[in-house]
Amino acid sequence: GAVVSQHPSRVICKSGTSVKIECRSLDFQATTMFWYRQFPKQSLMLMATSNEGSKATYEQGVEKDKFLINHASLTLSTLTVTSAHPEDSSFYICSASTDTPETQYFGPGTRLLVL
Amino acid sequence: AQSVTQLGSHVSVSEGALVLLRCNYSSSVPPYLFWYVQYPNQGLQLLLKYTSAATLVKGINGFEAEFKKSETSFHLTKPSAHMSDAAEYFCAVSEAGNNRLAFGKGNQVVVIP
Numbered sequence: 598g599a600v601v602s603q604h605p606s607r608v609i610c611k612s613g614t615s616v617k618i619e620c621r622s623l624d625f626q627a628t629t630m631f632w633y634r635q636f637p638k639q640s641l642m643l644m645a646t647s648n649e650g651s652k653a654t655y656e657q658g659v660e661k662d663k664f665l666i667n668h669a670s671l672t673l674s675t676l677t678v679t680s681a682h683p684e685d686s687s688f689y690i691c692s693a694s695t696d697t698p699e700t701q702y703f704g705p706g707t708r709l710l711v712l
Numbered sequence: 713a714q715s716v717t718q719l720g721s722h723v724s725v726s727e728g729a730l731v732l733l734r735c736n737y738s739s740s741v742p743p744y745l746f747w748y749v750q751y752p753n754q755g756l757q758l759l760l761k762y763t764s765a766a767t768l769v770k771g772i773n774g775f776e777a778e779f780k781k782s783e784t785s786f787h788l789t790k791p792s793a794h795m796s797d798a799a800e801y802f803c804a805v806s807e808a809g810n811n812r813l814a815f816g817k818g819n820q821v822v823v824i825p
Contacts, residue, residue, distance in 0.1 A: 601755070603755075629811065631812075631813075638721075639817065639818075640802060640815040640816060640817045640818050641756070641802070641813075641815045642815075643812060643813065643814075646812065690755050690756070692755075692756075694811055699744045699761065699763050699806060699811055700758070700761065701758075701811065701813065702758075703748075703755035703756040703757070704755050705753075705754050705755040706753070706754065706755045708753070
């Protein structure tokens with residue numbers, strides 16, 4: 598149980614285009630979902646926290662207009678990277694938590710390459 | 713704000729030898745502590761967690777960690793390394809009641825046959 602999926606697993610796009618990444622909790626309802634960014638050989642950095650039906654809370658330094666997060670249901674959150682640039686290339690990982698808030702279940706990640 | 717320090721980005725261990733990964737935390741309130749493992753191009757898998765119950769926590773794959781408040785540490789150990797333990801290991805901390813995780817920089821474990 599507690600499986601989180603992400604789609605796509607990898608995406609290549611041209612600079613200036615927008616990319617949407619989906620995060621789904623497959624067998625549980627996620628009250629909260631998190632989005633992380635991981636650069637090569639580095640740790641995960643929390644970008645934002647989202648609760649179903651409300652606006653996401655962004656970490657300091659994360660541009661909310663560039664990284665649009667929508668948490669439309671208890672099983673789906675999306676991250677849209679708007680007007681992507683090469684410096685946005687990274688590994689994006691989502692996680693989801695339930696009524697046991699200290700436990701997060703992580704998705705397999707999405708590798709974004711912006712050319 | 714909470715934070716975690718993991719020293720030594722790369723750790724080499726012989727197959728069958730003890731695995732020891734060090735984690736020290738900083739938190740202004742009682743912490744929750746976690747160890748995660750990440751295999752190449754995959755997400756994170758929870759190895760074990762401490763949430764203010766028993767200080768010695770046993771996890772999956774034979775790993776365990778001990779919470780030592782006096783040392784602000786949560787070191788991860790496994791008595792005998794297997795080749796399958798080669799992966800990246802992350803320590804993370806959150807404050808009780810606040811599920812925002814702060815991760816350490818990670819340890820890349822290499823198991824030598």
